[in-house]
Amino acid sequence: MNVVISDAKYVATQETRFKSKEKVGLSISGSDSGKVYNEDGSLAFLIKGKHISLSDAIWLKDGETEEPVLGMKKKLVSLHQTVFVVKPNEDVVGIVKIKLGLKKKISLFLGDSDDGDPTYTAEGGMRGKRFDVCNSNGDVVCKVEKDSLNMRNMLTDQDTYNIIVPAGGDCAFFVLVCTIIDELFHDEK
Structure with a gap:
């Protein structure tokens, strides 16, 4: 697969699993935040964003340096819900x-145009956070599975889900895409 969207250092050399934890509900500050952990429990990425301004933006930041890796910006006026994946520049x-x-269909286009066929599509139970991201051949390039309800999630008011990226996948890109899909479906509630 080896498609680099963010930076070569985020491309998985083997199947890589992440655990994403995000706050549920609206915060007083109007911000959205979460943490994404590697399988060994170390911090891989931070998710930081604000929903107060007209330029809703959420940034995926490197867990070590806290430097922005990729971000999402919502298109404010659109026939279909649209989010742009952007680099820090x-x-x-x-x-x-x-x-x-x-039936809702999620389409992902690489580059700055949504003309033609999508590069990837997402299928499954998006509301329940169980879905696959597939390439144009139908091959699964990322899986998302929500942790079943547990007491820790209920007590900490967090949603927790697993993101599985195969070897050659851009981990930062797919973690952000899963966050975007979650945000788009959260906005519909």
Whole structure:
């Protein structure tokens, strides 16, 4: 697969599993935050964002340096819900769209255009956070599975889910895409 969207240092050399923990509900500050851990429990990424301004933005930051890796910016006026994946310099490197209808379809386009067929699609129970991201051949390039309800999640008011990226996948990109899909479905509630 070996598609580098963020930076070569975030490309998985083997199947890589992450555990993402995010706060549930609206915070007083209007911010959105979360942490993404490696399988060994070390911090891989931070998710930081604000929902107060017109330029809703959420940034995926490196867990060690806290430097922005990739971000998401919502398109404010759009027929379909649209989010741009951007690098720290604001260059658009991807577009995520939900097409509404009898069945919702998530399309992911690499680059700054959503013309033509999507590079990836997401299928499954997005609301329940169990879905696969597939390439145009139908091959699974990322899996997301929500941890079942447990007392720790309820006491800490967190959602926890596992993100599985195969060898050659851009971990930062797929972690952010999973965050975007979660945000888009959270906005519908």
